[in-house]
Amino acid sequence: MRLLSRKPVFCTICSKQISHKHKPKKDWGIKGFLCGDCHLDKIKEFYEKKMKQSCLSCDVTKKINDLWEPRWQWDMEGLLCKECFDKKEEDFNKKKSFCSICGTKLGFIRYHPKGKWKIDGQLCKSCWDSNKLKSG
Numbered sequence: 001m002r003l004l005s006r007k008p009v010f011c012t013i014c015s016k017q018i019s020h021k022h023k024p025k026k027d028w029g030i031k032g033f034l035c036g037d038c039h040l041d042k043i044k045e046f047y048e049k050k051m052k053q054s055c056l057s058c059d060v061t062k063k064i065n066d067l068w069e070p071r072w073q074w075d076m077e078g079l080l081c082k083e084c085f086d087k088k089e090e091d092f093n094k095k096k097s098f099c100s101i102c103g104t105k106l107g108f109i110r111y112h113p114k115g116k117w118k119i120d121g122q123l124c125k126s127c128w129d130s131n132k133l134k135s136g
C-alpha cells in the first residue's frame, strides 16, 4: 500500500499532479482522480445541469422551476415549457371532446382506439366499430 500511494497521481481532466486526490462521483462517468479545482468545477457543472432540463417537445433548455410537468393523461415523461404545455393542453382538450376520425362531438361515452390502430385521441362508437371491423 505504501508503495502505491507514493506513485504520482494525475488529474484526469487537467493532467496536473495531484497531492490531494478527489474521487469523481459515479454519475460523472470519469475514471481516475481529480484535482481540487477540476473536482469543484465538475460539481458546479453537474449541479447546474441538474437544475436545468430541456422541454420534451421543443428542446429548449430552462430552469426546472420554469418548466411544467405534463398531465398524467398525456402519458409523457419529463418536463414541458409553458408554450408547449399550453399547446399540448389545447390539443388534448380538442381531442378529448371530438372523435378523431369523423369529428363528431363526443358525449359521455368515448371509445379508446386500440394501440395497433395508431390513432390518437378518442372515437365515437360508429368509428370504433368500423375500425374494429377493418383492423380487428
Ligand SMILES: [Zn+2]
Residues within 6 Å of the ligand: 011, 012, 013, 014, 015, 016, 034, 035, 036, 037, 038, 039
Ligand atoms: Zn484538474
Ligand SMILES: [Zn+2]
Residues within 6 Å of the ligand: 055, 056, 057, 058, 059, 060, 080, 081, 082, 083, 084, 085
Ligand atoms: Zn417546449
Ligand SMILES: [Zn+2]
Residues within 6 Å of the ligand: 099, 100, 101, 102, 103, 104, 123, 124, 125, 126, 127, 128
Ligand atoms: Zn367518429
